[in-house]
Amino acid sequence: MRFNYDLLPGELLTFEEIALRYSQQYPDDKELTARALLSPSTSFRTLKIRAVFAHEESNSPQEDLLFISNDNERKNYLRRFEHYLKQQLPFLYFRRSEQGKKENLWQVMGESRVYAMIDPHSAVAQNLLTSRGYKLVLMRQDEEEEYWQLFNPQANPCFPQSRRIQFIVVLSTPQHKVPTAVMPGTEVGRRVKAKVLQRASQTEFTAAVKARYGACVITGTRLTDRHNWPWVEACYIDTRENEEGFLADNSVDNGLFLRSDLQRLFINRLINIDGESGRIYFHPGEEVLESISPFYQALEGQTCALWDAVPSGTRQRLLALR
Known part of the structure; x- marks a missing residue:
């Protein structure tokens, strides 16, 4: 697809430039939006992922991890990511750091795939993060809501405040080596899906x-x-x-x-x-x-x-x- 060649991994682009290239390549598709993680959010009937726009503030410095919360029938994160995991379908992935936010720029991560989906409670999640020097800690539980904080190797919190995490998506991207400490194709368990x-x-x-x-x-x-x-x-x-x-x-x-x-x-x-x-x-x-x-x-x-x-x-x- 020519559009993907135009978006080279490592490029820094404004959202307007990204959206323009996408509309030129796919004139019959809905336009991209950067208001939510998946662009655009549609409904529980739609499994297609056009693009992922992740903010470092909510997804940590770990560029190949997505910390998912607030799933609902409009966002449909679980079903869509699970579909892309099973089919190994590619999608466009962009990230924005704090510096990029000030300059209104997104980094092109390139054509990416879902490598695994894991429960934050699981030993797999803890082992994956520990192998990178990070630690995910359950800070408090309010009725059915669980609030987590991710600490970096210097023991500094990565999220501005503890946040809800339903599951973690591990990505494979042109920008990163194949993830270790987790088996490819791993799916979240019955507990996470039911919840x-x-x-x-x-x-x-x-x-x-x-x-x-x-x-x-x-x-x-x-x-x-x-x-x-x-x-x-x-x-x-x-x-x-x-x-x-x-x-x-x-x-x-x-x-x-x-x-x-x-x-x-x-x-x-x-x-x-x-x-x-x-x-x-x-x-x-x-x-x-x-x-x-x-x-x-x-x-x-x-x-x-x-x-x-x-x-x-x-x-x-x-x-x-x-």
């Missing part, structure tokens, strides 16, 4: 529930309305888990859009919605009634404001809560 894909599906679930209702099912409070409660949120009706410890039903029919205070009452099973009539009711018992303020008790027996928008699949799930 990343579950997170992405939850993001998709939230977007679908929001699009279906656009407002609190019980009160009709819209997401954009000003009110004393901070948010309108998607929540699950059936919260049973599968063998891997994730929600068994992640479909939009298993979701409701509720004002945040009502959501907390619903997920704690203090209030519920009758799947036949759409009326709100409290679970029986004096203790429950005493624990809920008169303000909320006034909702009992009322029909949900958006009940007509609730499909039969969701109504069946509400009936199962009885």
Whole structure:
């Protein structure tokens, strides 16, 4: 491809020059963007990688490593990198250092491939980094989020602050020797895949529930309305888990859009919605009634404001809560 010959490894170019050459070579393709790691981010249905734009600040001085976080159904990092690993397909790779950022220049790393994908918890990851004098340390864990810091041979932190890392992509590029301390073709394990894909599906679930209702099912409070409660949120009706410890039903029919205070009452099973009539009711018992303020008790027996928008699949799930 002539475009790749035009972009010689080691060249320093502005993004505008890179994008111009790409558009001239591929006039029918979407234009490149440098706002995300993969350019451009598309959807979970697309596996193509047009180019990778990595910033040293978030990806460390290790030029052949990509530290991946915040995967979702738009970025689709896991599936796309895994596809390119299995097929050994090439893509364009660019990096920008702190100096390059000041001068608005990207370094051409050349036509690259995915060499391996590894779990940051694994001995493989630790051995790879240790062999280069680096150390990856889990600094803290907040619920399901894990925050890591990478230290260089001088024990200085490489990231401005500890950051989430879901998995690490090891690249083979014209600029580097073949990576050592890791077997080519290594894939992330089941733990990482389940966690990343579950997170992405939850993001998709939230977007679908929001699009279906656009407002609190019980009160009709819209997401954009000003009110004393901070948010309108998607929540699950059936919260049973599968063998891997994730929600068994992640479909939009298993979701409701509720004002945040009502959501907390619903997920704690203090209030519920009758799947036949759409009326709100409290679970029986004096203790429950005493624990809920008169303000909320006034909702009992009322029909949900958006009940007509609730499909039969969701109504069946509400009936199962009885």
